[in-house]
Amino acid sequence: xxxxxxxxxxxPKVVAVNLNPALDLTGSLSVLEAGxxxxxERGSLHPAGKGVNVARVLAELGAAVTVTGLLGTExxxxxxxxxxxxxxxxxFVRVQGASRINVKLVEASGRVSDIxxxxxxxxxxxxxxxxxxxxxxxxxxxxxxxxxxxPAGLSPQVCSDWIKRLKAQGKKVLFDSSNQALKAGLTxxxxxxxxxxxxxxxxxxxxxxxxxxxxxxxxxxxRQDIANVVVSLGAKGVMWLxxxxxxxxxxxxxxxxxxxxxxxxxxxxxxWGYLNQWNKQETLAFATALSALAVTQVGVGVPDAGLLxxxxxxxxxSNE
Numbered sequence: 001x002x003x004x005x006x007x008x009x010x011x012p013k014v015v016a017v018n019l020n021p022a023l024d025l026t027g028s029l030s031v032l033e034a035g036x037x038x039x040x041e042r043g044s045l046h047p048a049g050k051g052v053n054v055a056r057v058l059a060e061l062g063a064a065v066t067v068t069g070l071l072g073t074e075x076x077x078x079x080x081x082x083x084x085x086x087x088x089x090x091x092f093v094r095v096q097g098a099s100r101i102n103v104k105l106v107e108a109s110g111r112v113s114d115i116x117x118x119x120x121x122x123x124x125x126x127x128x129x130x131x132x133x134x135x136x137x138x139x140x141x142x143x144x145x146x147x148x149x150x151p152a153g154l155s156p157q158v159c160s161d162w163i164k165r166l167k168a169q170g171k172k173v174l175f176d177s178s179n180q181a182l183k184a185g186l187t188x189x190x191x192x193x194x195x196x197x198x199x200x201x202x203x204x205x206x207x208x209x210x211x212x213x214x215x216x217x218x219x220x221x222x223r224q225d226i227a228n229v230v231v232s233l234g235a236k237g238v239m240w241l242x243x244x245x246x247x248x249x250x251x252x253x254x255x256x257x258x259x260x261x262x263x264x265x266x267x268x269x270x271x272w273g274y275l276n277q278w279n280k281q282e283t284l285a286f287a288t289a290l291s292a293l294a295v296t297q298v299g300v301g302v303p304d305a306g307l308l309x310x311x312x313x314x315x316x317x318s319n320e
Contacts (some may be wrong), residue, residue: 007220011062011063011144014063014064014144015137015141016054016144016147019070019149021049021070021071021092021099021112021208022099022116023045023046023048023099023100023101024046026046027040027105029041031107044298046082046299047079048236048300050148050267052082052121053300054264055067056301057265057300059087060086061268061272063272066141067088068134069092070095070151073094085133088198091251093129098116099119099120100119106257106258106260112259119152121152126153127154141171142170142172145173145271146162146185147175147264148176149179149181154179160184160185173190174191174271175194176193176263178199183203192229192270194263203217211239211320215241218231218241228240232263233295234262235251237249238284238287238291247317248320249315254293255296257297260299262294266290268300269283289311289312306312
C-alpha cells in the first residue's frame, strides 16, 4: 500500500460538509487552574470544525475536495485562505454573522478543556439554500463526509432527512457528530458512523466501560442498516464492525501534544482508504496511524511520509 500523500492523475472526489464551522483558539499551558489567572505558553487561531478538518487532511492526502456548509460572513477570511492554500473547492453557503469561536486549552498532561461559544443562528432561507447546494453537489459526487455540530436554526431532523435522501440516491455518507445531531443522524442509517466511546455511551443512555459493552451497542447500530460502525477509543485504538465482522487497531504510544482533531483525522483516513479501494485492514491501519500522529501536533495536517510510514509499521491489527 502506498501511503505517500501524492496527487493522483485522476483525483478521487469527495464533499466535506461542515454545517457549523469554527475558528479554534488553542492555548497550551502546564496546568489549567479554574477560578484564577492562567498564563498560556503558546497559542494559535485557525479555521476548524470537524468537516473543515476532514477536508484539509483529505486535500493534503490528494483528494479533490469540495467543502460546504454554513459560513458566517463576518470572519470568513481565514477559511477562504485555508481553502485557497490547500486547493479545496469552496462551496459554503454564506450567512449573516460570525462563525463561532472554540477555545481549547491543552494541558501538559494532554487533557483538553473545550469552551465552545455559540455561532450564527441560521434562517429558514439559509437552510433552504444549504439544501439546494448539497443536492446540487450530489449530482457530481458519490462520497460525502458530514461532520460536526449543527448551528442554531437547523434542526437535527433536517440533517437526518438530508442523509436519508443522499443514501436513497446511492451516495456513501460518512457521518460524525454528537448529542442530538448524532441521535437523529443515526436513524438515517448512514454508510459509516464514527462515535467515540463517550458518544456511544451518551447515545444509549448508560456508561459503556468494557470492550464487550461497546461492541454490544455498536452491533445494535449495525443492525439498523449502518454498514460500518467505527468506534474510536483514543489511545486504546479503534474498533470497526462491518459485514466481515470486527477488526481492532492499536496505535503505538505517542507523545501527546493535543488530541483535538484526532477523530477528524481518523475519519479522513477511513475515507481515503475507501476512495482508494483499499481493503479493511489496510484502511484501518492507515487511518489509525494518521490519527495517532495527529495527537503530536496542534491542529490537523498530514506529517511527512517517512514519519507516517514509521508509525504505520507500529500499528497492530487484530480480530479481537
